[in-house]
Amino acid sequence: MDSMRPPGQAPRVAMVAGETSGDLLASLLLGGLRQRWSTVASMGIGGPRMAAQGFDAWWDSERLAVHGYSLELVRRLWGIVQIRKQLRARLLQERPDVFIGVDAPDFNLGLEQGLRAAGIKTVHFVCPSIWAWRPERIEKIRAAADHVLCLFPFEPALLAEHGIAATYVGHPLAGVIPFEPDRAAARTRLGLNHDAPVLAVLPGSRRAEVAYIARPFFQAARLLAQERPGLQMVVPAVPALRARIEELARECAVADSLRIVAGQSHDVLAACDVTLIASGTATLEAALFQRPMVIGYHMHPLSWRLMQRKKLQPWVGLPNILCRDFVVPELLQDAATPRALADAVLQWLDDVQAGNARLQQLQQRFGELHYSLRRDTPALAADAVAQLLG
Known part of the structure; x- marks a missing residue:
């Protein structure tokens, strides 16, 4: 039986x-829901941004963080399966008005399917990348979700x-990031020299990503420190991974330069001025900041072979996928050598110094992308949920 909610009640x-x-996306949606219903109650699995919106986290979102098809997934699979089993039982008992799975399709789609079959309305926020790989997921989505909230404008027609x-609710990052970022103010906040070039090094936000990616990134950074002595290099580390990142920097003999x-x-x-960045959502953030980038990625060899078989497009990085072109270089798996990564960064640094047409064309394309993705995501998403609830 469907859950019943009196009209007007949150x-x-x-x-x-x-x-x-996912924590960021969910927190923005919660903000939109709270604008519509100030007393909305929310619960489940989430992170600190969601908690700041009054979310009751039964489990922390970090418990679901895994990396491809690696051995880490095998080790953690049992615990994740048990969390989903316990969560499903609790939701079937408490019967919320709607369940919203935010990304994490391997975890959420199966859960949504069971809840929907039991009469609980379901929403999936972030269309799985069926246009990039794993098109077989379309049947799972159809069985799992009453409604899908899409980040990219071409996705609703495809579904x-x-x-x-x-x-289509737009991409919330496009609303968070300004059209004209203030480089000088950011350098002041970080205590950086305003007159020397800056390289941002982003080796991922997950433990297993850092394990595979940080080493070649930091080895490339060591080469760059030797060849461009004035280059400032900054690594924004997820607090939980900062100690491990510092350890890897020491192992790569680059700690004094980062x-x-x-x-x-x-x-x-x-x-x-330029970023060396792991493939993922952060590459879209870099594009919205209109920064030239070198996308690198490395994973367990088994994961790589499986992903290559399911790949539908020549691109991996989101900026290239959305621009339908290799507007920034991608150095993946065996191609992501320290020397190749460093050389690609040096090319962008030279372009920045010269202010040449390649850089200007990239910034124009990223600006157009930014405008196409900026919408009032919290309000549009909350409206779609409200319509589903009737």
Whole structure:
């Protein structure tokens, strides 16, 4: 039986958000829901940004953080399965008005399917990248979600072809990041020299990502420190991973050349001239800051082979996918050598110094992308949830 809510009464909303990016997206949606219903109750799995919106976290979102098909996933799978089993039982008992799965499709789609079959309305926030890889997920989405909230404008039409209701709500990062970032102010906040070039080094926000990516990134940083002595290099570290990142920097003999700060990734991207960055949501953030970048990625070899088989497009980085072109270099797996990464960064640093047409064209394309993604995401998402609840 569907849960019944008297007209005008604030809904009870269950949510699951995995990892840092999901926590941000979910917190913005919660803000929109609280604008509509000031007393909305929310609970489930989430992170600190959601908690700041009054979210009752039964488990922390970090418990769901895994990396591809690596051995880490095998080790942690049992615990994740048990969390989902316990969460499903509790939700079926408490019967919220709506369940919203934020990204984390491997965890959320199966959970949503079971809840929907039991009469609980379900929303999936962030369309899985069926246009990039794993197109077989479309059937899971159709079975799992009453409605999908999409970050990119082409996604609702794609879902509609398969009978799935969806709403384009824009990408919330486009509303958070200013159209004209203040580089000087960011450098002041970070204590950086205003007259020397800055490289932002972002080796990922997950423990397993850092394990695979930080070493070649830091080895490239060592080469850059030798070849460009005045280059300032900053690493915004997730607080929980800062100690490990500092350890890897020492192992790579680059600790004296890197400035490692706790969080502050947006300040670091605003302050930098170029970024060396792991593939993921952070690359879209860098594009919205209109910063040239070198995208690098490395993972367990088994994960790499499996992903290559399911890949539908030639691009991996979000800026390239959205621009439908290799507007920034991608150095992946065996190609992500320290020398290759350093050389690609040096090319961008030279372009920045010269202010040439390549850089100007990139900034123009990133500016157009920013405008296309900026919408009132919290309000649009909350409106879609309200319509689903009737």
